[in-house]
Amino acid sequence: MPAWLLALLAAxxxxxxxxxxxxxxxxxxxxxxxxxxxxxxxxxxIFSLTVAVVAPIAGVALxxxxxxxxxxxxxxVFVAANLVAAATPSFGLLMALRIAAATAxxxxxxxxxxxAAERAPQNHIGRYVAVVALGVTGSIAAGVPVGTWIGxxxxxxxxxxxxxxxxxxxLAFLLSTLPREDGxxxxxxxxxxxxxxxAAVPVSLGLLANCALMTGSMMxxxxxxxxxxxxxEASVNQRALAxxxxxxxxxxxxxxxxxxxxRWGPDRTLVIGIGTFIASMALLSVLWFARPLALSLLLVVxxxxxxxxxxxxxxxxxxxxxxxxPVAAQALALNTSATYLGVALGGxxxxxxxxxxxxxxxxVVAGALGVSALVLLGLAIAASKKTRSGGAVVAGH
Numbered sequence: 001m002p003a004w005l006l007a008l009l010a011a012x013x014x015x016x017x018x019x020x021x022x023x024x025x026x027x028x029x030x031x032x033x034x035x036x037x038x039x040x041x042x043x044x045x046i047f048s049l050t051v052a053v054v055a056p057i058a059g060v061a062l063x064x065x066x067x068x069x070x071x072x073x074x075x076x077v078f079v080a081a082n083l084v085a086a087a088t089p090s091f092g093l094l095m096a097l098r099i100a101a102a103t104a105x106x107x108x109x110x111x112x113x114x115x116a117a118e119r120a121p122q123n124h125i126g127r128y129v130a131v132v133a134l135g136v137t138g139s140i141a142a143g144v145p146v147g148t149w150i151g152x153x154x155x156x157x158x159x160x161x162x163x164x165x166x167x168x169x170x171l172a173f174l175l176s177t178l179p180r181e182d183g184x185x186x187x188x189x190x191x192x193x194x195x196x197x198x199a200a201v202p203v204s205l206g207l208l209a210n211c212a213l214m215t216g217s218m219m220x221x222x223x224x225x226x227x228x229x230x231x232x233e234a235s236v237n238q239r240a241l242a243x244x245x246x247x248x249x250x251x252x253x254x255x256x257x258x259x260x261x262x263r264w265g266p267d268r269t270l271v272i273g274i275g276t277f278i279a280s281m282a283l284l285s286v287l288w289f290a291r292p293l294a295l296s297l298l299l300v301v302x303x304x305x306x307x308x309x310x311x312x313x314x315x316x317x318x319x320x321x322x323x324x325x326p327v328a329a330q331a332l333a334l335n336t337s338a339t340y341l342g343v344a345l346g347g348x349x350x351x352x353x354x355x356x357x358x359x360x361x362x363x364v365v366a367g368a369l370g371v372s373a374l375v376l377l378g379l380a381i382a383a384s385k386k387t388r389s390g391g392a393v394v395a396g397h
Contacts, residue, residue, distance in 0.1 A: 004177040005131050008112050012135025014170045015105045017143030018163050019047050024148025025156040033091040043098050050102035052340035058107040059333025060194055067115055068178055075171040078104040079164045086160035110333035117321040123262050130258025130314040137250045194327045203323055205380035207338045209373045210316050214342025216369030217309040219350030220362055227359045231291045232298055242299055246306025257311035266319035267381050273312040274374045280305035281367030288360040
């Protein structure tokens with residue numbers, strides 16, 4: 001495993017931690033800046049929405065910028081935004097600084113995954129992407145708890161300082177390990193050719209499938225606590241155990257999903273992953289009628305579906321990389337946008353489902369979204385096969 005791949009993992013870890021860590025110090029931010037916790041929560045919302053909007057635009061606009069230069073500029077903005085955030089007395093300014101940090105993350109995150117895929121040995125694209133994706137699960141498992149602990153003991157401003165320090169460390173790691181030849185910009189198609197490739201049916205339907213899958217996964221994850229409380233009467237500590245097991249399974253399944261992608265191909269790997277998610281939601285829907293249940297049974301089911309949600313990540317990104325060719329970075333930027341949009345929709349749809357229909361319908365709606373993702377993926381695979389049989393290729397190369 002080359003050192004530069006570990007540097008990309010570190011970069012992903014820092015960027016995703018910065019997105020999620022604010023949730024752990026929202027009460028302190030709200031109290032100190034004189035806003036409600038609901039208002040402070042919009043710091044998380046604005047970050048996700050900014051990434052969703054900016055990532056595809058930055059992917060196209062910055063396609064010809066050498067990666068070392070892009071990473072340097074983006075991380076400098078990221079570090080500056082967090083340092084100023086640590087000193088700001090204004091909630092409005094803090095909101096603007098979160099937009100700045102999110103813009104840096106939007107420009108960097110897709111390029112990090114594309115860089116790993118481009119330089120992976122033959123038949124190892126899935127595994128190389130999986131290594132970088134470990135930064136995502138690592139941010140949830142370790143980055144957010146550590147950042148929250150720092151904020152709890154030294155104040156929320158210390159959390160922002162720690163993120164700035166982590167950004168400096170990640171940039172230093174990148175610059176010391178990335179190959180020097182990356183300083184030359186690679187040949188990139190014109191904007192019209194980029195857009196034609198990104199709009200191709202195999203790519204666009206795959207992006208919609210990812211968005212639908214993320215919506216279903218995140219609505220269930222976001223509202224897992226009320227579901228568990230209704231089905232098992234689980235305590236707070238027991239619910240925390242459920243989330244921990246799901247996170248651990250995610251770390252394991254990201255790596256296994258990467259290996260499966262290299263062995264079976266991304267299409268088959270995704271069908272298995274989405275199919276397992278649908279089956280898990282169906283089982284949770286049936287178990288609702290058998291409540292109350294032993295927590296151990298729900299822990300098994302929850303751990304399986306939580307792990308399989310992460311299993312899909314390397315396959316999704318490897319599939320887009322292979323289809324998009326020279327505009328792979330832009331395709332992965334659109335995938336980042338679809339992922340963050342799915343996270344936002346998952347919270348909204350899950351909240352409406354919980355409020356109007358109750359916790360028992362959460363896995364039903366999530367499973368329906370999983371079915372729609374599988375149908376969209378099937379259509380995308382069929383379109384891809386038709387394109388290949390017709391003698392053309394999606395990426396035009």
